[in-house]
Amino acid sequence: MMSHYPSSILNLIKNLSKLPGIGEKTAERLTMHLLRMPRKDVEQLSQSMLELKAQIRLCSICFGLSDKDICNICSDGRRDESVICVVEQPGDMVSIEKSGSFKGRYHILQGALSPMDGIGPDNLRIRELITRIEKGKIKEVVLATGTNVEGEATASYLAQRLENYSIQLTRIATGVPIGGDLKYIDQVTLKKAMETRQPV
């Protein structure tokens, strides 16, 4: 019940409330802040939302976010095109890039297998991954989907689909996170870390 505001305020509160993690109270606070902001800054914010929708598309090779037909990474000749890291979402690719640990190319599936949500192999960019592999330049595919149920299922499925290609298939390591206190690590992770222990 916010009907004590003029309609253009109610309208913005309603639209902001639709965003994830923004309830009616936060939307009201943001609206009051926007009212106090210089008009130029609000126009800039509004414009940058429209530009986002107008300019961002999926790279036609890796399906990562890009403002060009082929993204910066796929068109970067210095990156190793014989290694493909397969991730679920564009954000996963950004996390790996931030870690600076990978110098190959990516393939973004746009999700993980989840029969419960009706997401099967045909809903992901798996056929396109196989097409890339069939072109013959790929030597290694790193499966970097999540370590939850859906991510593991997707990795298993891909491992099966790709077993007949002469490529090396690898999976990112699971274990105790760096800086982790064993007291606070869940038992499944700890069991897995123990089972896959490495010689020092």
Add this chain to the structure above:
Amino acid sequence: MMSHYPSSILNLIKNLSKLPGIGEKTAERLTMHLLRMPRKDVEQLSQSMLELKAQIRLCSICFGLSDKDICNICSDGRRDESVICVVEQPGDMVSIEKSGSFKGRYHILQGALSPMDGIGPDNLRIRELITRIEKGKIKEVVLATGTNVEGEATASYLAQRLENYSIQLTRIATGVPIGGDLKYIDQVTLKKAMETRQPV
């Protein structure tokens, strides 16, 4: 360090991060959500921000938020125009309206006295309040500024400025909030509630 995104994504993340309570991580999450939203919904959100800035002004009588020269409350003949409730901000007025406890008119000061922040009487809409009182129809002024230091100082200052007008001056009651557990109420509030105890 988010430079792994295309520039229109970085741009929106930067602009969203300027909003209160939205850090870089939240801005990134919101941007990813906007990317997945239908273009029509993003346009609607963007448009409602621009409309807010274009349409909302301060009511020329009470200085509340309005999309007309005179706001809905000031132009509502059913509201008692002999009582004015003085608040600091438009949001305070909305809170009182939601409580349904007041049927008079409002006056929004646009802040509270705060010498530390350089806000003196001339920065608030105090002269306009006095002009309204001098027109002679006002019988009661309810001081509903905050109960913090600035709000109390503002109420005291107004009480002093208005003492020579033949109006009744009142102040909203302070005390233990309804539903409050005495264990968790701060001592200043409790002391005040004890001192101003009422006969049952």
